[in-house]
Amino acid sequence: MNELVRRGTRGLLRDMNNSRVLQIIQAHGPISRAEIAKIGDLQPPTVTAIVNDFLRVDLVRETDLVRDNGNGSAAIGRRPILLCLNQTAAFAVGVKLRQHGMTIAVTDLGGTIVYRSESVLPNHTPDEALRFIADRVENAIEVAAINSTKVIGLGIGMPGIVDYRNGVCCFSPLLEWEGVHVTSTLESILGMPAYADNDVNMLTAAEIAYGAGREVSDFLTVTVGQGIGLGIVLRGEIFRGAAGGAGEFGHVKIESDLLCECGARGCLEAVASDVGISQQVAAAKHLSSIDIIEALELARAGDREVLAIVEHAGEVLGRSVGNLLNLFNPELVIVTGEGTRAGDLLFAPMRRALEGAAFGTLGRDTHLVIQSWGDEAWARGAASIVVHEMLKPPIYEARSAGPLVHLLARSIHGGTT
Amino acid sequence: MNELVRRGTRGLLRDMNNSRVLQIIQAHGPISRAEIAKIGDLQPPTVTAIVNDFLRVDLVRETDLVRDNGNGSAAIGRRPILLCLNQTAAFAVGVKLRQHGMTIAVTDLGGTIVYRSESVLPNHTPDEALRFIADRVENAIEVAAINSTKVIGLGIGMPGIVDYRNGVCCFSPLLEWEGVHVTSTLESILGMPAYADNDVNMLTAAEIAYGAGREVSDFLTVTVGQGIGLGIVLRGEIFRGAAGGAGEFGHVKIESDLLCECGARGCLEAVASDVGISQQVAAAKHLSSIDIIEALELARAGDREVLAIVEHAGEVLGRSVGNLLNLFNPELVIVTGEGTRAGDLLFAPMRRALEGAAFGTLGRDTHLVIQSWGDEAWARGAASIVVHEMLKPPIYEARSAGPLVHLLARSIHGGTT
DNA sequence: TCATTTAGTTCCTTAAGTTAATTAACTAGA
DNA sequence: TCTAGTTAATTAACTTAAGGAACTAAATGA
Structure with missing residues (x-):
């Protein structure tokens, strides 16, 4: 019936709580460990351990913001150390394909666009088009002067029917694509997780992450x-x-x-x-x-x-x-x-x-x-799918390890730059 | 964003794997532990431990069916011990409400109806109606001569809009109910998990469990x-x-x-x-x-x-x-x-x-x-929702412990009758 | 200064998956 | 009939990560 759910492995616990804590930090702004434990229904030591992992990777930072009860009177007890997401700890690349063109956007974790480019999509075979896209993405990362180890993934949106799970563009009349394996190709060229989706879903992802949703x-x-x-x-x-x-x-x-x-x-x-x-x-x-x-x-x-x-x-x-x-x-x-x-x-x-x-x-x-229309929404949306993949509870089987696992794993070897 | 997912607690792992193993046994008929481990991507010792729990509760039984490779030639190696669900280890009660009447069905885990009754639903207040329903359910269990500790729960279906998560009938023109707390009332009277749903969903549950789905x-x-x-x-x-x-x-x-x-x-x-x-x-x-x-x-x-x-x-x-x-x-x-x-x-x-x-x-x-129409489908469906709750991966927060947890927990104290 | 309160950490315990070794049961061929 | 080979299932030692108690840190207020 439901073979998609991950099996109960030890790593699953940590993965789920990692995601849980990160999501809380992202959603509830500067927040103390104690507060995270309360909201997330987790034990303080668990929060400490997880936050330490995040601090090591510089994904989360301690602020020196002093607590304020709102009414001005300082509260009793030790002041909490507030934590917030380091928006620029990692970057995501978003690509929006149109009939004859493409937009590339590089955003940080907060969805702020740090680089953007437009290209004409030459009228080639799907495979050539994908190579061209990968080339433009590499170029974008280079020009944006971002350490490539900080790029957690690529989201690519296109008109038509896309099989998100397998990263295949099933049918796109505008692109004249049918059964094109988008993500596997891009992943093997670029060496980072890639996610392909219908373009409307990209917008929807932006709404989930930054919008009314x-x-x-x-x-x-x-x-x-x-x-x-x-x-x-x-x-x-x-x-x-x-x-x-x-x-x-x-x-x-x-x-x-x-x-x-x-x-x-x-x-x-x-x-x-x-x-x-x-x-x-x-x-x-x-x-x-x-x-x-x-x-x-x-x-x-x-x-x-x-x-x-x-x-x-x-x-x-x-x-x-x-x-x-x-x-x-x-x-x-x-x-x-x-x-x-x-x-x-x-x-x-x-x-x-x-x-x-x-x-x-x-x-x-x-x-x-x-909602009035902002032209940058598509681009942010494509990138936000990657951020969303990083934040979501890792309950279901995935093709490969998600962006968060990648980010945490990488700097065990790489040190904390 | 997604506060509904359970936190990563130690019990979650076992809960998930319990459900996984039970589901495989239910779906793949008589099956060996080794095969379960293969299909479920679990380690053999994990399967053994979980199956032992099930055997203790008599939820699963070992058959002496000898392996047969289909082509008649016996296979090499030790013969597997085949396991199958003991359909009569537990029973579920299904109730289908109509405008002026109700059907009660008691089924075993395989969806076989072991008892069935029809009643006229008197035209009373929702609260009186619920008391009446509970009374008829208790009567049904008694008449069906089922050990009440073996009843894992009650599913109740009704026309109209039902909030399944909270067990509330929001709006039912036919029953003239609005905002009726169905499950909490029934749970407190009957002392077993109760699930309320729209009647079509009951049928759908039957399709998931026993039908084309x-x-x-x-x-x-x-x-x-x-x-x-x-x-x-x-x-x-x-x-x-x-x-x-x-x-x-x-x-x-x-x-x-x-x-x-x-x-x-x-x-x-x-x-x-x-x-x-x-x-x-x-x-x-x-x-x-x-x-x-x-x-x-x-x-x-x-x-x-x-x-x-x-x-x-x-x-x-x-x-x-x-x-x-x-x-x-x-x-x-x-x-x-x-x-x-x-x-x-x-x-x-x-x-x-x-x-x-x-x-x-x-x-x-x-x-x-x-699909041609069988009149007993509604009744089976209502009960099958309980069975479905027992089998499904316990990923999301629930109002209370599910039927499987109940069943396993009970007989730690109660022995294995 | 010291009791009180809240935040965060350390250390130990415990549950449950993981691994490897072991036992069980069987077949096939010498 | 004995032995090597093979698959099933269990046992025992190991590891990971949550859970809990105790403890340290840092603040307030009398």
């Missing part, structure tokens, strides 16, 4: 832009489905005859994405094409025909998201992507339709966050 | 009958959503004006459930009502009008299930419930619509099983 264990990320995507977070983990194709939300079918880019008719994407809306507007206005921004200006200017199209898009989107609530019952839905610039034009009808479609009180009980 | 880690159970329900299995675990309301599939909205029993318009249930179909047929034939069986007979007799209604129901159902494939990407979809008696009348158009709605090759890659 930070405090929430079950939420959905809906991306509206050129296409419509969905990231699913269950129990604090990104859910990817049996073979990695979960969340093809844009190709959910609704009652409509509009032709989608995927070749099918009636996809949500064909009605409610930026591309879908502008195509509908172009057809209505008898134009060969129209930019989404111009289309929205027409709507804002009060063009009834265009308004109706956008409103309908909002309704359809709202109903589809409402159906998601029925299925997933999340605490939170984050809507993001370039499409958020449509604002209330799209989201007022969306909210209405959403409450109508959700079962019982689900529509009112679920928080909805419309 | 036995070998599959990600699948969906779609129940078609009076209503339409959905059970979601991810990584071998039933997924219940943030507050237990995941899987309100019957109230997913489609393009339709039909009024659903829930008060909303356009629910899938209003179009494609038994009730929905017969209501549509009744309206078309200008009858006040018609039985679903008669309606299907009309269709089989060739009534074009009725055929169109059933066909449309199948299409809508297929499109909705196809959308589920896009979202969950399961390996398998099991369709079950009374509605399966409609046969190809409903499922031929369903299959067609399904393939059209699923993205890319998802429709062809996913197995679809239409």
Whole structure:
């Protein structure tokens, strides 16, 4: 039934508690050992031992911040030594692939981008493309002047269906990739753990690590832009489905005859994405094409025909998201992507339709966050998947030792520079 | 982020390996210790120690079955001692609540029903109803002549939204329950672990334990009958959503004006459930009502009008299930419930619509099983949730010690009867 | 100065996986 | 029939990491 769970080995205990302590330090800012023990339900000696490992690797640092009770009165007893994550103890590389280009970002553990580059992705075979990517990554690390032993891994996001567990790009029409073994190739060239994922999941990972999903264990990320995507977070983990194709939300079918880019008719994407809306507007206005921004200006200017199209898009989107609530019952839905610039034009009808479609009180009980769009989110997201892999409880079997194990193991030999 | 994972305590290792070994014995039939060690990636001494615990409690028994290589030629070396689960070492009680009645079933670990009873559920307050249920359960155990120390727990399924983790029935229109603390009440009366769940999830649990989902880690159970329900299995675990309301599939909205029993318009249930179909047929034939069986007979007799209604129901159902494939990407979809008696009348158009709605090759890659309907499935399912709780890896924090821990702990004091 | 309180460490114990050696039970060939 | 070879299962010694008690450190306040 569940052969994926790790067996009970001695190392598992330490791995789990390592992750537990590190996660607490990361989440609860400067914090004392005693407080960690309390929050994590661990024994003080265990915390001491684990923290010592982290201090040795310089992953965690002691601050000389003096305790303050808030009300100004100093508390009794020995002052705690506050610990915080050393954000620059390690770095992660994020790669976002597009149809003809790629963005590379190097971030520290806090998600701060320390280096960024754009490249044109030459039109080669998958294998050549991967070699090119690896070359650009090596170059980025060099130019960013980062000690390569401090790089804990590479996250790479791409459009299409990706088998995360095995690191294989199953099917990507835009890249024209099918069954490409992404991570194994990159790992063997670069010598660091690599993680490949669908691009929407990269964004979702950023939400888990730094965004609105930070405090929430079950939420959905809906991306509206050129296409419509969905990231699913269950129990604090990104859910990817049996073979990695979960969340093809844009190709959910609704009652409509509009032709989608995927070749099918009636996809949500064909009605409610930026591309879908502008195509509908172009057809209505008898134009060969129209930019989404111009289309929205027409709507804002009060063009009834265009308004109706956008409103309908909002309704359809709202109903589809409402159906998601029925299925997933999340605490939170984050809507993001370039499409958020449509604002209330799209989201007022969306909210209405959403409450109508959700079962019982689900529509009112679920928080909805419309998040304005930052272009750097993709890049941070790709890197944050690596950080996330480092922090998550190592409960399931993995292809290889995770970033944290690597980091701790390395400096047993290497010393503490 | 993920405070739900258990901390790394010494007992965790043994708990995890206990579960691992027991699961292997349960799944792989009569099996030797050596083979368990191989499959489970455990050391032989660990297996021996764990198996000894199980033998002491009589949960597992040694058989004198002689090894046979299949080709008749006896193998070299010492013959393995084959182990198998003692199905009657423990019993679980399952309760299925309906609007005005309840079914109680007592099963052994293999899911064999050893006792079964029906009761009318008197129309009382939730608290009185729970007392009544507890009374009937105690009676059932007594009449079934089972040593009460061998009863490992109670599973109770009900229509509506149930918070499984906290054992609370949040909202059940049929029972007129809202915020009822089911398990804590039953546990305190009966003195055994209790688990409350949505009724569809009970069926799904049965599929995991004994059905088509036995070998599959990600699948969906779609129940078609009076209503339409959905059970979601991810990584071998039933997924219940943030507050237990995941899987309100019957109230997913489609393009339709039909009024659903829930008060909303356009629910899938209003179009494609038994009730929905017969209501549509009744309206078309200008009858006040018609039985679903008669309606299907009309269709089989060739009534074009009725055929169109059933066909449309199948299409809508297929499109909705196809959308589920896009979202969950399961390996398998099991369709079950009374509605399966409609046969190809409903499922031929369903299959067609399904393939059209699923993205890319998802429709062809996913197995679809239409499962004929056994009435005892609900009852077995409720009990099997307890068995499932006993077998599953104890990775997450639980309200109290699970059934396996209970069983092993009890007979340290009690001896091995 | 000294009792009190909270933080953090040290040392010993204990549970449970790990390893290697040992015993058990069997087959096949000389 | 004896012996070498092989697989199964157990035993005993070892190791790791959590658990717990005692102890040191550092602060407050009378």
